[in-house]
Amino acid sequence: MVEIAELGGYRLFHLLEEARFFDRASQGCELSVEEETSAWAHFCKKNGIEGGNPVIPYAYSGCSLPDLRDVAAREGRISKWKQSEFSPLVEEYFDQHKGQMEKVVYSLLRAKDPGVARELWFRIHEGEATFAELAPVHSSGAEKFTGGIIGPVALGSAHPALAEHLRGAHEGGLLRPFRAGEWHLVARLEKRIPAVLNDQLRNGIIEELAKKQMEAHVRQR
Numbered sequence: 001m002v003e004i005a006e007l008g009g010y011r012l013f014h015l016l017e018e019a020r021f022f023d024r025a026s027q028g029c030e031l032s033v034e035e036e037t038s039a040w041a042h043f044c045k046k047n048g049i050e051g052g053n054p055v056i057p058y059a060y061s062g063c064s065l066p067d068l069r070d071v072a073a074r075e076g077r078i079s080k081w082k083q084s085e086f087s088p089l090v091e092e093y094f095d096q097h098k099g100q101m102e103k104v105v106y107s108l109l110r111a112k113d114p115g116v117a118r119e120l121w122f123r124i125h126e127g128e129a130t131f132a133e134l135a136p137v138h139s140s141g142a143e144k145f146t147g148g149i150i151g152p153v154a155l156g157s158a159h160p161a162l163a164e165h166l167r168g169a170h171e172g173g174l175l176r177p178f179r180a181g182e183w184h185l186v187a188r189l190e191k192r193i194p195a196v197l198n199d200q201l202r203n204g205i206i207e208e209l210a211k212k213q214m215e216a217h218v219r220q221r
Helices: 004-009 013-025 033-047 065-101 114-125 131-138 160-167 199-220
Strands: 103-111 149-154 174-180 183-193
Touching (some): 013 065, 013 199, 033 065, 065 199, 103 114, 114 131, 114 183, 160 183
Antiparallel strands (some): 103 183, 174 183
């Protein structure tokens, strides 16, 4: 018998609670024969299971083929529940968070010294140097290796101060140096990519809403 303390030590207790939540929530969702077939096909594709004599994936060591079919059906029921429960909420959620889902491509330099940031901004503003030239020498983050370019990334994933400046910028606009946490940044918005509610984003929102409900339930236990 596995003890709760052991689950906690391996950081598995929350995973177990999450699994139990989704099992209970999806309990009333029955799959048709076609849905079970589709769930199994999706499971096989996701886990690289092929042919009539499939090899059991390492992640499912100890499971038989019937066990795997049960796992696939379980995932199918949970997916069906998520779609049924949260599809009606997607458009409202999208409207409320559309600004954060917008993606941007921007050039960035960062410096600890505000004087250095002002000097870098001046050199770019006057055409004496480019982000691509300055980033490998003067910057300190991932942009050091990409010629200063970051993105496309969701605006909501950026530092709040940076996101606020980019949100109000126009494409090609060089922003004056500003502080974001411990850094002084020089940035230019290169491209703005509006959020579009396509199937991929719709499914992402459904997953996000399901995750939020699950986390709220687990916290209350």
